Amino acid sequence: MELSKQYEPKQAEEKIYKLWKESGFFNPDKLPKRHKKPYTIVIPPPNVTGELHMGHALNSTIQDILIRTKRMQGFKALWLPGTDHAGIATQNVVEKKLRKEGKTRFDLGREKFVEEIWKWKEEYGNKILNQLKKLGCSCDWSRTRFTMDEGYSEAVKEAFLHYQKKGWLYKGKRVVNWCTRCQTSLSDLELEYMEEKGNLWYIKYPLVKIPNPKSQIPNKSKIQNPKSKTYITVATTRPETMLGDTAVAINPKDERYRELIGKKVILPLVEKEIPIIVDDLVDLKFGTGAVKVTPAHDFIDYEIGQKHKLEIVQVIDEKGKMINTPNEYNGLKALESREKIITNLQAKGLLERTEEYIHQVPKCYRCNTTIELIPSLQWFLSMKKLAKLATKPVKKGKIKFHPKSFEKPYFDWVKNMKDWCISRQIWWGHKIPIEGETDVLDTWFSSALWPFAILGWPKKTNDLKNYYPTTVLSTARDILNLWVARMIFSGLEFMKKPPFKDVYIHATVLNKEGKRMSKSLGTGVNPIDLIEKYGADATRFGLAFQIMGGQDIKFVEDNLLMGKKFCNKIWNASRFVLANKPTQINTDFGSPRSLHRFTQIKKLTAADKRILKALDRIIKSATKDLEAFEFGKTAHNLYDFFWHDFCDVYIEESKNQFTHQNFSQKNLGGRDEKTKKILLYVLSSSLKLLHPFIPFITEEIYQQLPLENKQKSLMVEKWPR
RNA sequence: GGACGACUAGCUCAACUGGUUAGAGCGUGCGGUUUACAUCCGCAAGGUUAUAGGUUCGAGUCCUAUGUCGUCCACCA
Numbered sequence: 001m002e003l004s005k006q007y008e009p010k011q012a013e014e015k016i017y018k019l020w021k022e023s024g025f026f027n028p029d030k031l032p033k034r035h036k037k038p039y040t041i042v043i044p045p046p047n048v049t050g051e052l053h054m055g056h057a058l059n060s061t062i063q064d065i066l067i068r069t070k071r072m073q074g075f076k077a078l079w080l081p082g083t084d085h086a087g088i089a090t091q092n093v094v095e096k097k098l099r100k101e102g103k104t105r106f107d108l109g110r111e112k113f114v115e116e117i118w119k120w121k122e123e124y125g126n127k128i129l130n131q132l133k134k135l136g137c138s139c140d141w142s143r144t145r146f147t148m149d150e151g152y153s154e155a156v157k158e159a160f161l162h163y164q165k166k167g168w169l170y171k172g173k174r175v176v177n178w179c180t181r182c183q184t185s186l187s188d189l190e191l192e193y194m195e196e197k198g199n200l201w202y203i204k205y206p207l208v209k210i211p212n213p214k215s216q217i218p219n220k221s222k223i224q225n226p227k228s229k230t231y232i233t234v235a236t237t238r239p240e241t242m243l244g245d246t247a248v249a250i251n252p253k254d255e256r257y258r259e260l261i262g263k264k265v266i267l268p269l270v271e272k273e274i275p276i277i278v279d280d281l282v283d284l285k286f287g288t289g290a291v292k293v294t295p296a297h298d299f300i301d302y303e304i305g306q307k308h309k310l311e312i313v314q315v316i317d318e319k320g321k322m323i324n325t326p327n328e329y330n331g332l333k334a335l336e337s338r339e340k341i342i343t344n345l346q347a348k349g350l351l352e353r354t355e356e357y358i359h360q361v362p363k364c365y366r367c368n369t370t371i372e373l374i375p376s377l378q379w380f381l382s383m384k385k386l387a388k389l390a391t392k393p394v395k396k397g398k399i400k401f402h403p404k405s406f407e408k409p410y411f412d413w414v415k416n417m418k419d420w421c422i423s424r425q426i427w428w429g430h431k432i433p434i435e436g437e438t439d440v441l442d443t444w445f446s447s448a449l450w451p452f453a454i455l456g457w458p459k460k461t462n463d464l465k466n467y468y469p470t471t472v473l474s475t476a477r478d479i480l481n482l483w484v485a486r487m488i489f490s491g492l493e494f495m496k497k498p499p500f501k502d503v504y505i506h507a508t509v510l511n512k513e514g515k516r517m518s519k520s521l522g523t524g525v526n527p528i529d530l531i532e533k534y535g536a537d538a539t540r541f542g543l544a545f546q547i548m549g550g551q552d553i554k555f556v557e558d559n560l561l562m563g564k565k566f567c568n569k570i571w572n573a574s575r576f577v578l579a580n581k582p583t584q585i586n587t588d589f590g591s592p593r594s595l596h597r598f599t600q601i602k603k604l605t606a607a608d609k610r611i612l613k614a615l616d617r618i619i620k621s622a623t624k625d626l627e628a629f630e631f632g633k634t635a636h637n638l639y640d641f642f643w644h645d646f647c648d649v650y651i652e653e654s655k656n657q658f659t660h661q662n663f664s665q666k667n668l669g670g671r672d673e674k675t676k677k678i679l680l681y682v683l684s685s686s687l688k689l690l691h692p693f694i695p696f697i698t699e700e701i702y703q704q705l706p707l708e709n710k711q712k713s714l715m716v717e718k719w720p721r
Numbered sequence: 722g723g724a725c726g727a728c729u730a731g732c733u734c735a736a737c738u739g740g741u742u743a744g745a746g747c748g749u750g751c752g753g754u755u756u757a758c759a760u761c762c763g764c765a766a767g768g769u770u771a772u773a774g775g776u777u778c779g780a781g782u783c784c785u786a787u788g789u790c791g792u793c794c795a796c797c798a
Contacts, residue, residue, distance in 0.1 A: 558747045565760045576757035
C-alpha cells in the first residue's frame with residue numbers, strides 16, 4: 001500500500017487510536033514478556049468543572065512522552081487516568097448554571113442539588129477523558145478512577161478513621177477563613193490575595209479616668225508626660241471589627257506606652273471597658289504601635305486572645321452581617337456598618353486621621369468573594385507529625401524535584417504548616433464519616449490519597465503490590481503545597497513509602513503577553529480547537545518544542561505550525577523511502593555502528609558513514625535528555641537530525657548513490673540495495689525516537705514499513721540503542 | 722516585606738561547566754518544477770545579548786548595583 005500524497009491527521013488519528021486500544025498495550029499486564037520492571041505515573045486528576053485547558057494539554061503531552069518512552073524501553077509502563085470531584089469548584093459551576101435558570105441550590109435542596117452535580121460530572125468527566133484520547137494519551141482506561149467513586153470513598157473513610165485513632169483529629173471553634181457566598185470555611189491555601197486600595201483609620205480609644213489629684217494643676221513642662229494622655233490611638237484597616245474588640249495590645253519593649261500597661265480604655269461606640277495588654281506579636285513599627293485586639297475576627301488576635309484569656313466577641317456572622325453589636329449596626333453588612341462607624345467616630349471626635357493604604361485582601365479562590373475571618377466549629381488535622389513526614393523523603397533525596405529550585409520554597413512552606421482545616425460546609429464531597437456530622441471533607445483530603453487509592457487501597461490489591469510506589473509525578477507548580485506535600489505525607493503514613501521518586505514541575509502556559517491563560521480572563525485557548533486545526537501530533541510537538549529548562553511557556557501558535565510542517569516532512573521522507581524500499585530488513589540489532597553485520601555490506605560511502613554516526617549521536621542524546629526531563633532539547637535535536645541530517649543531506653545524497661556513474665554496472669544492484677537499507681534503517685530508528693512526541697503519524701508510517709519481526713504496534717518496538 | 726526566575730533578531734526561543742565570525746523556527750526580501758515534500762529548496766537582510774560598573778588573556782555566560790516583567794511565600798493590624 002502506498003502512502004497518500006498528504007498526511008491527513010484526522011482520519012489517521014482516529015484509526016490509529018483504535019488500533020492502540022485494541023492492541024491492549026495501554027494495560028501493562030498485557031504487554032509482551034520483555035516488559036518487566038514497572039514504571040507508573042498517576043495523572044493529576046483534572047477537575048470535573050469543565051474542559052481541559054492548555055496546561056492540561058502540556059502536562060498530558062509530557063506524561064505521554066515519558067510513558068511511551070519507558071514502554072518502548074521495556075518497562076511495564078502504566079499511566080493511571082482519572083478525574084477529581086473538586087468540591088467547591090464543581091459545586092460553584094453547577095450553582096452558576098442553576099442561577100441562569102433563576103434557581104439556587106437551596107431551591108433544589110441538598111439531595112436534588114447533588115444529583116445535578118452528578119449529572120454534570122458524567123458529562124464533563126467523559127468529555128475530559130475523550131479530550132485526553134484525542135491528544136493521543138496512552139492511559140490504561142481499564143483502571144480509570146474518580147475521587148468519589150465507591151472504592152475511593154472507602155479509602156477516604158479509612159484515612160479519616162486512621163487519623164482519628166491516632167488522635168490527630170480534633171474539632172474546635174477556631175477563627176477560620178469564611179466565604180460568605182459559598183457558605184463554607186476555606187484553608188489558607190484556598191485564598192487568593194488581591195491588592196486593594198483601602199484606608200488605615202487612626203482611632204482614639206479614651207483611657208478610663210482614674211482620680212489623680214495632680215491633674216488639677218496644669219502641667220507646664222515642655223516634655224509631654226504620657227500620663228497626661230487621655231486616650232490611646234490604634235490603627236486599623238477594618239474599623240467594623242472594633243465592635244468586637246476585647247483588648248488593646250502593645251509590644252512589651254515599646255517605651256511610648258509603658259505607663260499605660262494594665263490600664264483600661266473605653267471601647268468607643270460600644271462603651272465598654274477593655275484592658276491594655278502586652279504581647280510580642282505586636283509590631284512596634286506599624287501604625288501607632290498599639291493594636292486593637294479582636295479575637296473573633298483575626299488569626300493573630302485570636303492567638304493573643306488565647307494567651308491572655310480574652311473574651312471572644314463575634315460581631316460578623318456567616319453571612320457577613322453584623323451581630324452582637326449596638327442596635328444601630330446589627331443586621332448591616334460589614335461594609336455598611338464600617339461607613340456608619342466612621343461617621344459616628346468622627347462626630348465624637350475620636351477619628352484622629354485617615355491614611356490611604358494599599359493592602360492585600362483575601363478572596364475566595366473559586367468565587368472571588370472577600371473572605372471574612374469568623375470563629376466557627378470545624379474539624380482540624382494536626383500537622384505536627386505529618387509535616388515532618390512531608391519533609392523527610394525530599395531532604396534525603398528519595399524524592400527529587402525537577403527543577404531542584406522548587407525544593408527550597410517547599411521546605412519553607414512545610415516548616416510553617418498550620419493545622420489543616422479539613423471540614424467544608426458545602427454539599428458536594430465526601431461526608432465526614434461520623435454519625436450526625438453533615439459537613440464534607442476538603443477536596444484535597446481525598447486527592448492526597450490519589451497515588452494509592454487509585455490502585456485500590458485500602459484493599460490489599462495486586463495493583464498496589466505491583467505499581468506502588470509510582471515513579472514520576474508531573475504537575476503544575478501552584479499545587480505543590482496544596483497537593484504534592486499532602487500526597488507525600490499520606491503515602492508515608494498509609495503505605496510507609498513515598499508515593500513517587502521524581503516530581504517534575506512543568507512550565508506554566510502563558511499567552512504571548514506573559515499573562516496566565518484562563519477562561520475567566522478570556523485568554524484561554526481550547527487545545528481541542530488546536531488539534532482540529534493542526535492535528536494532535538503537531539500540537540504535541542509544538543508544545544514539547546517549547547519546554548526549555550524550567551522556563552514558563554509563552555504560547556504562540558507558530559510552533560504548532562512548525563509541528564505540522566515537520567509532520568509533513570516526515571510523511572514525505574517516508575514516501576521517498578518507501579518508493580525506494582529494500583527487501584525486508586531486520587532493525588533489531590545493536591547500534592548503527594554494527595549495521596553492516598546485519599546488512600552484509602562492507603563498503604560505506606562518506607555519506608553513509610556520516611548519517612549513521614549522526615543517528616548514533618541522536619540516539620544517545622535523546623535517551624539521555626529524556627531521562628533528564630529535557631523535552632524541548634530532545635525535540636529540537638530530533639527535529640534538526642531528521643530535517644537536516646537525514647532529509648537535506650542523506651536523502652539528497654542517496655539520489656546520487658542510486659545513479660552515480662562511478663558505481664560500476666555490476667555493483668549497481670548491490671549498492672542500490674545498501675542505500676535502500678540504510679534509508680529504511682535510519683527512517684525506522686527515527687520513527688522510534690519520535691514516537692513519544694508524535695505517536696500518530698509515526699505509527700501510521702511504521703505500519704507500512706517492510707521490517708522483519710515487526711510488532712503489532714510501534715508502541716512496543718524496542719527503543720534504539 | 723522576603724525568596725526565586727526572566728530580560729539575546731520584528732515575534733517565540735537556543736547557545737553544556739566563560740573560549741573562533743551569538744544560532745533556529747515564524748515573519749520579511751530575492752531566486753528556484755533535478756526519484757518525497759511549494760507545509761518544499763537555496764540565498765540574503767536583521768543583534769552594542771535591558772542599563773552601568775567590575776573580575777579575566779577572553780564575558781550572552783561569573784560578581785555588584787539599577788531598571789522592567791513574572792511567579793511563589795508572609796501574622797504587619
